Amino acid sequence: MSMNHGGVRQRVISVLTAAFVVAALITVPAPPAAAGVYKYLQPTTWAYTDSRTPLKSYVNTTADAPVGAWLDDRGRRHRSRSYFSFDISSYRGTRLMSATFSVRETEVNDCSATRTWELWRTDRIRPTTSWLNPPRAREKVADIGGEGCGSYVGADLTEAVRAALARNETTLTVELRVPGRLEGNVRFGRRVEPDPAVYTEYNTPPGAPTGLKIDGKSCSDSGELFIANTTPYLNATLTDPDAASGGGSSVYGKFAIWPVDRPAERVETPESWAGYAPTTAWGYTPAGLLQNGVTYALAARSRDQDDVSPWSAECRFTVDTVRPSHAPTVTSTDYPDDGGSHGGPGIAGAFTFSANGDPDVVGYRYGFWSPSEFVAAETPGGSVTVDITPTSPWSQYLYVQSVDRAGNVSESAAYEFNVRQTAPSIEDTNRDAWLGDPRTLVFRPGMENTVSYTYQLDDDAEQTIPAGTDGTARITVTPAADGTTVHLFSTNAAGQRSQQTWIQLTPRTAPVVETTDFRNGPDSVPVGTPGTFTLKPHMYGVVEYVYQFDWYDGTPLQTVAAGPDGTATVQFTAADIGQHSLRVFTRTAAGVESDPTEIAFNASSIAPRITSAEYPEWNTRGGPGIEGTFTLTPTAADVVEYEYQFSRQPVRTVAAGAPTTIRWTPLDYNTDTYDGSVMLQVRSRSANGLVSDWYYYRFWINALAPTATHDKEWPETAHVGEPVTFTFTAQLPGSTEFLYTIGDGPEEVVAVGPNGITTVQWTPTGSNFYHVNVYSRTAAGAKSGRGHTSISVQE
Structure with missing residues (x-):
């Protein structure tokens, strides 16, 4: 169809998208983080009427929908109205937040003419709908105006849809027309697409919660559910019908608890966020609310951001916190507790658990490490027999507890029995x-x-x-x-x-290693002396042995051929004392190698021996300035010289003699260790260049420290300004002077007096506790160990 006005045909095609149109039609604030469901409806039926064919029906045609007056190709004027029906049944039981009618213009007679439309709610479209038999108009729902040409046009239908739903109607039909005073004016006529949309936002209230549980137990409305806890955790399943439509928001849950015979004492828990439906709401019973022996009712409710669900169906439970009074009795004829061994691992036996007369017992927990398995009693308060298969021999303990209807458990019964070892x-x-x-x-x-x-x-x-x-x-x-x-x-x-x-x-293929020369004790051959190892096979066809001495040091591999009897011998000469190793494996003509054999052995020491009359080993003798003679005796052959070193002194060499002696005079007490210890280490060198291991010879020298006393003996103390006399007595023969310090003062020197005794006088200038250290020294420079005394000075 086309329209003419003033000889000019005007056809407008919009390129706007529907999403942009809805945004342009109505300014809607940004939705919250969790909003309702967005949905749009298209007409289930549409029709238009034509005044030139007043009895003809135009229902669900493919033409654009005419609104107002228009001219046909022969210049005749027509007047039309368009009707659109929308199915709104899916919004029943929802909260409708908004509904927007939106339609796009496809032809405009005169773009300069201001758009002037009315949107009416009417009765349904019928197959006989025509100009003279139109749907009955019920009320005007919107005026649609504005300038523009070929754009999306919209109107708010929120209240109209809400009202239709309130009337329990499933269909909303709207009429789009030009008002009567302008309906015949061709300038105001236009055409729209036949499939306008109604854009909606709605929310469906959450469903009543289901699946109520208390401490993990499914709830019951019979009152036969028993709980052993006065602060059980609660949970219920929350649903939101909008989730199936791709919408839905966060849901919150809360619980209500009350004694069934005192509903006025109903307590509701605080509401808590549960997530996006479907989900589980969790809650905890307030402490002090539940009492033993009382039957309670429980209900739950959920809420989304806009609506609240109905309360769930009521369920009931009874609190029972009294545990069974007796541990169960355990008996078994297959595995009796008689001290004997019975059955065996893998052999099942029958065990009977009895409640000892407690009528509330409904089952038993049992297990070897802890009572973890559950079995129901044959009747409340009755016994049950279970088959148990031991998995190991010897003494076993089976632990069993009675379990009552609320889940309370008794003390454990420990049933001991012995399982026979049956393995061959x-x-x-x-x-x-x-x-x-x-x-x-x-x-x-x-x-x-x-x-x-x-x-x-x-x-x-x-x-x-x-x-x-x-x-x-x-x-x-x-x-x-x-x-x-x-x-x-x-x-x-x-x-x-x-x-x-x-x-x-596992076949043992590693060769056998034998030796009478090398051992791990002191009777092994000494360093520098060759020793022999005999290698014997432990597999057939051995043609050679591959061996390596001190293999952990990376020494090279060596090979020796096997003799006619399959054995071989190898020699080794240790160059130093300590542990050595031999690693050896066999090889056949086909190249098959055995497992290796690894042994460790020692070579005996060839270190020289040391003796001294003045300074015997592990003894305290002599002292500073007292010469000692040390005799060196070789244990290796053809020794030509010795290397030796005293503590803190250079290494020296002395030619071997018959005998060999070295002389040494300590000049002072060993102030490094304060115990006078001295280490002398000696090793020998033979004519063939063989160097022995070191011999370590330890001894101690006497300190020969002077004695130190003062004239203020304990418990007397000195006083500031009062002279103190110290007496030093030398112990080191030939001492000519004392070296002493008092407190932090400088070192002072004083000559040794007659009989080796000297006195010095000191006047303290301040109160403190003073240490006095004193040494004696000879004219030759020998210095004694430290003598010591102390004194307290007061004001």
Whole structure:
């Protein structure tokens, strides 16, 4: 269809998008973080009417919808109105927040004419809808005006949709027309798309919570649920119908609890955020609210950002915090508690648990480490028998607790019984067999009436052999080079299987190393003396030995051929004392290598020995200025010289003599250690260049320290300004002077008096506790150890 006005045809095509149009039509504030569901509706039916064909129906045509007056190609004037029906049934039970009618103009007769429309609510469109039989107009819902040409046009339908829903209507039909005074004026006629939209935002209230639980137990409305806790945690499932539409917001949950016979005491928990539906709301019962023996009702409610759900169906529970008064009784005829051994690992036994007359007991918890498994009693307060299979032998403890209807548990009963060791034994009759040699295994029973043995070699299939009249059996196995594992169990005449056992058969291919020269003790051959090792094979076809002395130091590998009997010998001369090592393996003509053998051994010391009359080893003798003579005795052959060193002194050399002696005079007491200790270390060198290990010779010298006294003996003290007399007595022979300090004062020197005694006088100038240190020294420079005294000075 086309329209003419003033001889000019005007057709307008909009390029605006629907999303932009809705934003342009109505200014809506930004939605909150969690908003309602956004949805748009398109007409289920549409129609227009034409005054020139007053009885003709135009329902659901493909033409654009005419509004107002227009001219046909012959110049005849028409008047039209358009009707659109929308299905609003899906909004029942929701909170409608907004509804916006939006339609796009496709043709405008005169863009200079101001748009003048009315939007009316009408009755439904019928197949007979026409100009003379239009839907009945009910009320005007909006005036739509504004200048513009070919744009999206909209109107607020929120109240109209709400009102229709309040009337329980499922369809809303609107009429778009030009008001009567202008309806015949062609300038105001326009056309729109036949599929306008109604953009909505709505929220559906959350559903009533379901799946209420108390401490993880599903709630019941029968009052038969019992809780053993006065502060149980609560949870319920929250749903939001909007979630299925891609919407929904955060939901919050709260709980209400009250005694069933005192509803006025209802308490509601604080509301808490639960997340996005579907989700679980959690809550905790306030302390002090629940009392033992009382039956309570529980309900839950949820809320989203706009609406609140109904309260859930009521459920009931009873608080019972009294635990069973007695531990259960445990009995078993298969595994009696009689001190004997019974059954075996893998052999099930029947155990009976009894409640000892407590009618509230509904089950039992049991287990070997802790009561973790649960079994229900046959009747409330009754017993139950369970089959339990021990997995290990010897003494076992089965722990059992009674459990009442609320989940309270009794004290544990500890039932002790012994499980017989049933695993058979395996004897390897040829443990020293070489690689490739068969080995005979003897199986012996571990339980009575054994009739067969089942064994498995590595991952091969199981094989079963009968037991002999003596209960034993034998098999022959040739182990693989990397070993073979044999798993074994037995079966008795009753068909019961024993515990499984196993053995690892590994051929030992490492060679045997023998020596009578080298040992790990002091009687090993000494450093510099060759010793012999004999190498023997432990596998067939050995043609050579590959060996390495002190292999951890990276020494090179060496090879020696095997003799006709498969053995070989190698020699080793230790260059120093201490531990040495030998690593050796064999090799066949085909290049097959054995496992290595590694041994450690020592070479005996060849360090020289030291003796001294003046300064014997591990003794305290002599003193500063007293000469000592040290005699050196070799243990190695052809010694030509010695190296020696006294503590803190340079290394010196002396030629070997018969005997060899060195002289040494300490000039002072060892002030480094304050104990007079001296270390003399000596080693020898032979004519062939062999150097021995060091011999360490420790001794101590006397301090020969002077004595120091004063005339203010304890408990008397000196006073400031009062002279104090100190008396020093030399102990070092030939002392000519004393060196002393008082407190932090400088070192003073005073001559030794007659009989080695000297007195000095000192006048303190301040109160303190003073240490006095004193040494004596000879004319030759020998210095004694430290003498000491102290004195307290007061004001």
